[in-house]
Amino acid sequence: MKRVAIKRIEPTYTDKDIYKMLDEDVALWFKTTYRSFTPPQKIAIPEIIEKKNVLISSPTGSGKTLSAFLGVVDELIKLHKQKKLEKKIYALYVSPLRALNNDINKNLIEVLESLKRFYPTDDIKIGVWTGDTTQSERDKMRRNPPHILITTPESLTIMLSSSMLKHLKDLEWVIIDEIHALADNKRGALLSLSIERLAHFKDFVRIGLSATIHPLEEVARYLIGPNRDCLVADVTYSKQFEVDSESVVEDFVNDPSEEIYVKLMSYLSKQVLKHKTTLIFTNTRSGAEALAYRLKQWMKNKLPPEAIDVHHSSLSRAKRLEVEERMKRGELKAIFSSTSLELGIDIGYIDLVIMINSPKSVAKAVQRIGRAGHRLHEVSRGILLALDTDTFIENSIIVKDIREKHYDKTKIVKNPLDVLAQHIIGMAAQDEKFTLEEIRKIVYNTYTFSELPKEQFNKVIGYLTGSSPILRPKIIVDDVVRLHPAMKKFQFFRGVGTIPSEVKIDVVLVEGNKVLGSLDERFVEKLTPGDVFVIASKPYKVVKIWGGTVFVKKASEKEPQVPAWVSEVLPLGYEVALEIEEFRTIAQDMSPEEIAILLQIYPKYAKQIHEYIKNQSHYILVPDQRNFLVERYLEEDKYFYIFHSVAGRRANEALVKVFASIIGRKYGTDVKMVFNDYGFVIVTPSDILLSETEIYQMLNISDDEFISILRETVRHTERFKLRFRHIAERAFAITKVKDPRFGLMGVASSLLENLFEYDPEHPLIEETYNEIINHDLRVEEALDYLKKIRKRALHYVPVDIYSPFAFNILYGMNSGDVFNIRERRELLKELYKKLSLK
């Protein structure tokens, strides 16, 4: 196996050296326009000119994109001068955001325009091909391919199976932008297959552009696959970050919650007035809506309501564009966003980023702060604002990590079988057919699939060729791999992509028939005419729910119910969780001043952390790296078993599911569960008293048994069905249904039942387990954490009142769901009883 060289490079060339490498007109143009090269440009441009694979990691505003394109444009001009410029696509630029693509297009056109003053030619063409491109524009490109083509991962996948393929077989460069937003998810996996497929015809130079992400070597491997070399330019240290962890109150424990809310509004209002434009991240869309609405009311006398707005992915495209435009023009003083503004596009001048509650990981925090300033020389200012003590500790640790450049690790998605199936169908649909061997080679040449077990690959082929009686075949494998006649090309095009179809219900304003945004189907199921909710930061009242639409009218200023979008809670990173335990271990013996120094926070805030830890210590003990605490608390007819496992909510969900299942089965009873980042709780009827031995045995469960039980518990949940549906859609086992009349769940359930009956080891089922257990539930972290617990002293303590730390687990901001094990039938039975009908 060839040893891959991934090398970090330092800037070794001077500006003068680089100018010498460039065409003289290009050099003159650059010097006149920009004066000098930025750090990423200095490192990357020479390597790109020498046709080496490069991964550039640098913050926004550092001239990253130009470093990628300058080498390309330079070469094109050189060719043009030699009269050797052909009518073909030389460079392919891929980014995950359509908005970003439009920005890049504009920038490139400007670059070429200004270059014309030095070398007048109109012959260098740029084209954009995304879902928004019109048919006539596409036809034009098909006849006259541009030299640089800008596109998205999904459009690229479609192009490869269409007549555009012939124009893509002779590329010199492929540039992947915002690669950090692709490498760790299935969208990136799909892209890596597309790129490798192209490389099969002719290999090319790969350039990756990334924001801060760690470890860069992993992302480099994702970019180039297991058999190539790559240079890495890490320029992230050059941007100045000014970041602080702050608290809204000095004393969380004794200040009542209304006080905290008032102080939050007052704090936000002060910051908004002090700065030109403030970007405020809440972690949920509902949070963004609620706070925007409330801040407008709070600042009624100081700011016009239009100066405050929201931006999130459930708003209509028109609305989002409007907000983005207003941001760029500097018309907004405060913008509330959930996560939609984390990525790339230029949003104008932002001088302060505030994150309410915890961003939960260092990478997220850095990404968000990076949105401020936006030019390299400007300082990015960020504040992590906590509303409770545990979050404050969390934020302080994250801020400390940022200052010490201690980043959390990204995991590249490996072996997603549904993406593989989709892409193989794409290859079967291609004009030029591949043999099965060629397909195999392409797949294993990506980092994503380089370690795919042979039998998994074969199983996917089996599924696609219709080996199971339940699912119709999509491909035929003989001398080449081609589409099965039952699978039509247009069906493939329609279903390309990894983003699952959530049925979005439009919200339409009755006056003027205006679309305001969209809601999750699950939320709409709860709405009744007369309900008031906030969308696009204004309150509306439901008039009628009909077909696939919620009709609303403007509501008055009464208390709104805010849309609760599902599954948005960010999980705490495992590494940060362990650091919190490390902090707890040493902080117990520290004074407030020492804590302030350790966490690098203001002493007045350190006092409350000191209090918090002291209270816990006096009441019972501080759960840390040496002591594992389980509290048993009796309330009326129930026992609450509170496990202080600071492992992040994903691992905790795995732990609580397994333990609850063990207890539930042993005692034949219904067991309730609660969990969050800091621990989990198991609730049983009071006739079940667990002994210390039982707890000890549970904690010493073998890895295999743990995994086996976990698989069993996820099997019968709504989540399994929902996830299976997404996976089945991606793998074309069921079609993406856009018609809101149909309950999507019923379809997937039916297929799932059948598959389990006839083919329980079907790759799609395996992928569902995989996604849930490894990605949602982080079984790896759960098992690792169990190993750590076993080395600690176990303290199983009955209490009359639960400890301060336990309070957070039970009722804190981050609390997870409470749910029964047997869902649907139990719900109806219970409701029937509750209504005293039986």
Add this chain to the structure above:
Amino acid sequence: MKYHPWGALILEDAIVAADLHLGLELSLGLPLELHTKKILNRLQTLINEYNASKLILAGDVKDDFGTQFLGPLKYFFKELFKEVDLIVTKGNHDNYIEAIIGDMAEIVDIYTYGNYKITHGHLYVEPEGKTVVIGNDHPAITFKTQTGGARRYRCFLEFDDLIVLPSFNWLSPGNDVLRTFYFSSPNLKKKDINDANVYITDDETIYPFGKLGDLRLKLNELK
């Protein structure tokens, strides 16, 4: 008379099931045969369990589809034809049904059986002292869970002289009677929906939840 949790009405010697919408899966991209077979199995089980000699399909036997499904559809009916007398009251989606199964079933607009007048429901039928039994509106009901999700269940609606059957095909989403105010069956339109006695099924058990109006009030109290 009895309501069966699978969504059928059991009468003296007959089973009544409405809105089978066979072939619904086609428009959802699902492979067909297995689901249709399941529906067939259920009907056969009911016929055997209750020793019925008649099977009355109250309309919308087939969903809208092209010719691919004709084979399975014919097979479906052939199997049933072996065991019972088949009666189909035509629904608005049952175009050209005579051509497919005309020789195996009696196809009418209204079928009177004892004290019941069975019809699909898209056309008005005068009770004339009997109880009208219809489908067409696919009654269902949605309840919210503690975690913010919701579950949908099929249900029967019962008035003095009218019974509305749910769709026998559990893939059909149904209309939430708590949140729908527009129904398409003329017989149902004439009623106040809050007067209906609602019987909810979770596919295993029938729960009599009482009058819809009372249920609405009780649910509001719980909020």
